[in-house]
Amino acid sequence: MSLIHKIGLTLLKSVGDVTARNLLDHFGSAEAIFKADKQQLMEISGIGDVIAGQILNHHVFGIAEKQLGFIRKHRIQVLFYTDKNYPWRLKNCHDAPVLLYYKGNADLNHPRIISVVGSRRATEYGRRLCRELIAHLVPYGVIIVSGLAYGIDAASHQESLEHQIPTVGVLAHGLDRIYPALHKPIAQKMLLNGGLLTEFLPDTIPDKENFPKRNRIIAGIADAIVVVEAAAKGGALITADIANSYNKDVYAYPGRTTDQYSAGCNFLIKTNRASLISHAKDLTYFLGWDEVAVDKSSSQLEFPLALSKEEQEVLYLLKDTVMGIDELRVRTGFNQSQLAMHLLNLEMQGVLQALPGKIYRLS
Structure with missing residues (x-):
């Protein structure tokens, strides 16, 4: 995905972080947003004539190109919302920045x-x-x-x-x-x-x-x-x-x-x-950081027969660590209700322990 398009998306004055994320969820990339026509843009909730017109008649690429020169010269990392290395905790927040600059x-x-x-x-x-x-x-x-x-x-x-x-x-x-x-x-x-x-x-x-x-x-x-x-x-x-x-x-x-x-x-x-x-x-x-066992890395996990494939996936993620509910949701891909159901069942089976602060560990 073009970095010029990513930076350009953040330069559109009427497009805030929430709107930008809605656009990205629909079109898949910043480049696709700028290539969309008015009818396609107007299909997105919250996109009216003003925002659609600004995207279609923008003049942001020149500014983005200038900024890109500074970014490359000083070896600044650009972290886009759809990138794998974007901070996952922040990504869970509804108004997280679409673009971050990191050194x-x-x-x-x-x-x-x-x-x-x-x-x-x-x-x-x-x-x-x-x-x-x-x-x-x-x-x-x-x-x-x-x-x-x-x-x-x-x-x-x-x-x-x-x-x-x-x-x-x-x-x-x-x-x-x-x-x-x-x-x-x-x-x-x-x-x-x-x-x-x-x-x-x-x-x-x-x-x-x-x-x-x-x-x-x-x-x-x-x-x-x-x-x-x-x-x-x-x-x-x-x-x-x-x-x-x-x-x-x-x-x-x-x-x-x-x-x-x-x-x-x-x-x-x-x-x-x-x-x-x-x-x-x-x-x-x-x-819950004081509750972590010293070393479980060499032990073999043994699951109760009644566990589903999804519940086994949760246990594998917790094999050598503790993890918060937000990180579990991101790493498993389960929605909130699905994850809550699996966590409750694992606690009832006695293989999972809930700690203060919505942190989970193996029992």
Whole structure:
């Protein structure tokens, strides 16, 4: 599929991510969308005269060609929604970006990804929690994702680098700059053990409206989101709300009732929008990571005779690991009701165990 067409699709002003995905589901590729006639385009739900006219009378390929030169020069990976290496967790989110630009070496489909967010005006309390969290996660083989902003974001990246944990920064601008500029040294180190990810083309400046878009990637790409310290308003709470809308697990550290920079965390916990964790051990317990057997790789799976072929497929996927329900749905191809039925039967047979956080493992 032509990269020019992929980039061009994101340059159509009236075509957002949801509409683009509807078009891709119907036509199969970005190139086919641009080759469609008006009648074919108008058959798609949500496509009217304005959008159809913009697709038919576009002038985006010249801009896309210019951007492609920068992408190739700086060896930027382009991850399209239909590509196999597109982050599967994010792909499950209804408004996921159609196109991502990535520079780094961390696997965005890594088995364990945690997003860490918090206040830009982090206190020593928040920084200490961040240090303890990252240090505890070292033996679990995780990737840490955050937004490269001041405060908790920068602290989580820095602590990850010091503990040699891969860490990915999600940007609200193009890969031709770093904002804030003060974090450029951190960003350069992250390229060696982690990476930088964005949906925005080069020349895109960090406008205010870009940050909520950035936050949905932070929320969608991870298994769980940890709010370390947050005031009553700000990007961390936006990220938590988005994560809740994606049915993601959200965890928050509580603070004293008089601490303004913990007011957001306390609110999330009070309103059941986040589970309370008082120590990093709580996080790995809730995620079921402490329940994994040391080594089952050499053991032979023996299935009860009553299991169907589909249920055996689920067990094979869980042979050497734990897995969340979203990943199981993607890897099996089952719809939500089918998967729920198979998981319930496997639990009743005693061969599967459900852990906190919608995580499953073999019994």
